[in-house]
Every structure is written in C-alpha cells, then in structure tokens.
Amino acid sequence: MSENNVPPVSSKLKNPIPLTYWEFICSFFNEIISSPINLALVAIIAWLVYKIFQNKPKQEEPAQVIKELAKIKRDFTLEELKEYNGTGPDGRILVAVNGNVYDVTKGANFYGPDGPYAALGGRDASRCLATFSIDLGKDEYDDLSDLNTEDMNSIIEWEEQFKESYDYVGKLLQPGDAHTNYSDEEEEGSQQENESKIKKE
Ligand code: HEM
Numbered sequence: 001m002s003e004n005n006v007p008p009v010s011s012k013l014k015n016p017i018p019l020t021y022w023e024f025i026c027s028f029f030n031e032i033i034s035s036p037i038n039l040a041l042v043a044i045i046a047w048l049v050y051k052i053f054q055n056k057p058k059q060e061e062p063a064q065v066i067k068e069l070a071k072i073k074r075d076f077t078l079e080e081l082k083e084y085n086g087t088g089p090d091g092r093i094l095v096a097v098n099g100n101v102y103d104v105t106k107g108a109n110f111y112g113p114d115g116p117y118a119a120l121g122g123r124d125a126s127r128c129l130a131t132f133s134i135d136l137g138k139d140e141y142d143d144l145s146d147l148n149t150e151d152m153n154s155i156i157e158w159e160e161q162f163k164e165s166y167d168y169v170g171k172l173l174q175p176g177d178a179h180t181n182y183s184d185e186e187e188e189g190s191q192q193e194n195e196s197k198i199k200k201e
Pocket residue numbers: 104107110117128129130131132133134165
C-alpha cells in the first residue's frame with residue numbers, strides 16, 4: 001500500500017479543539033442519555049447516595065440515653081441472676097464476680113443483648129474473667145476451687161475494676177445459702193467491703 005492510500009487522520013484528533021465548560025457539560029449529559037446502561041448506572045448511584053444520606057444520624061439527635069435505675073440491694077441465686085441480662089422490662093443487667101453481684105446496667109454497651117460481652121450479663125463472670133474466655137461452661141454454681149493462684153489474682157483485679165465502675169448489689173448465693181435481709185441495714189453507701197469469695201492477701 002502506498003503512502004497515498006493511508007486514510008487521512010481526522011483533523012479533530014490531530015488538533016483537538018478545547019471544549020468550553022458548557023460544551024463539556026452538554027457532551028457529558030448527551031453521553032449519559034444516549035445509552036440506557038449509563039442511565040441505569042446514574043439511577044443506581046443516585047439511589048445509593050440517597051440511602052447513605054438518609055441513614056446518616058442527624059446531628060441534633062440526642063446521644064444514647066443511659067438508663068438510671070433505682071439502686072437495689074439483695075442477694076441472688078444463679079437462677080435469679082439469669083433474669084437480669086438486659087432483656088427484662090427495665091433492662092437491668094447484673095454480673096457476678098468473685099461471689100459478689102454488681103449492677104452493670106450503665107455498661108449496657110458491653111453487657112447488653114447486643115454487646116460484645118452479652119454472654120456475661122445475668123451470669124457469674126468469674127471463671128470467664130480469670131481464663132479470659134467467653135465460654136461459660138456448665139450452668140451450675142462454680143466454686144472456682146480448681147483455679148490456680150494466677151487465675152484467682154486475676155479475678156480479684158477484675159473485681160476491683162467492677163467495684164470502681166459499678167454499684168454493688170449483693171452476694172451470689174451458693175446452693176442452700178439464705179438471702180440476707182438488707183431492709184434492716186443502711187441502704188445508702190452500700191459500697192462497703194464486700195464479702196468476696198477470694199480475699200486479697
Ligand atoms: C481480642 C479480644 C478482646 C479485645 C480486643 C477486647 C477489648 C476490650 C476493650 C477495648 C475494652 C474497653 C476498655 C475500656 O474502655 O476501659 C474491654 C473491656 C472489657 N473486656 Fe475485653 N476485649 C477482648 C476480650 C475479652 C474477653 C475474652 C473477655 C472476657 C472474659 C473480656 C472482658 C472484658 C470486660 C469485662 C471489660 C470491661 C467492660 C466494662 O467496663 O464493664 N474481653 N475489652
């Protein structure tokens with residue numbers, strides 16, 4: 001083929017004429033409406049953007065309200081404790097550590113039904129905390145007698161944290177233990193030295 005047979009290169013491609021802003025917008029718009037696929041893509045993108053902004057919480061919305069429940073003072077058996085896992089009518093959550101029961105309702109983000117430690121709500125968390133495991137094991141009273149000193153020290157440290165953050169409610173009762181009648185005792189300032197199962201040395 002001779003050089004003369006080569007088709008001439010379009011002058012448009014050789015020297016592209018710069019588009020004005022409006023020409024660019026118009027050509028972009030024409031490009032979109034010329035193809036049903038492009039139209040469908042634009043519709044999908046618009047729908048997604050709408051959904052994202054629709055689900056975004058409004059800034060004026062108040063922060064999550066943490067329930068303030070009346071303080072309680074009583075002992076619990078394991079069975080009684082189970083009812084307080086945050087799914088009850090008042091949403092109260094109790095957790096037992098080292099033989100003592102704490103009201104952890106204000107930590108509902110942790111122990112509530114949707115929290116990472118929901119399994120501990122309404123339960124004796126001592127063994128889980130000692131072994132750093134969410135596996136609750138058997139459903140009976142746990143005397144923790146098989147734990148070693150390191151595990152027990154860990155439980156004591158965890159209980160210190162619970163004491164600092166949460167209200168003490170009462171004792172976790174062993175089978176056969178009687179409920180203490182606290183009505184005779186002073187209700188306020190009940191964050192007294194609790195009778196822990198494992199004592200600090
Ligand atoms: C990879 C594993 C884990 C990570 C990354 C993790 C992370 C955390 C974080 C960031 C906090 C909050 C600390 C704070 O704000 O003061 C926390 C608290 C806590 N974690 Fe874990 N954790 C893990 C495993 C566990 C396990 C297995 C247990 C169960 C025995 C556990 C029990 C707790 C408890 C009881 C609290 C205190 C919550 C409260 O303030 O009442 N964690 N954890």
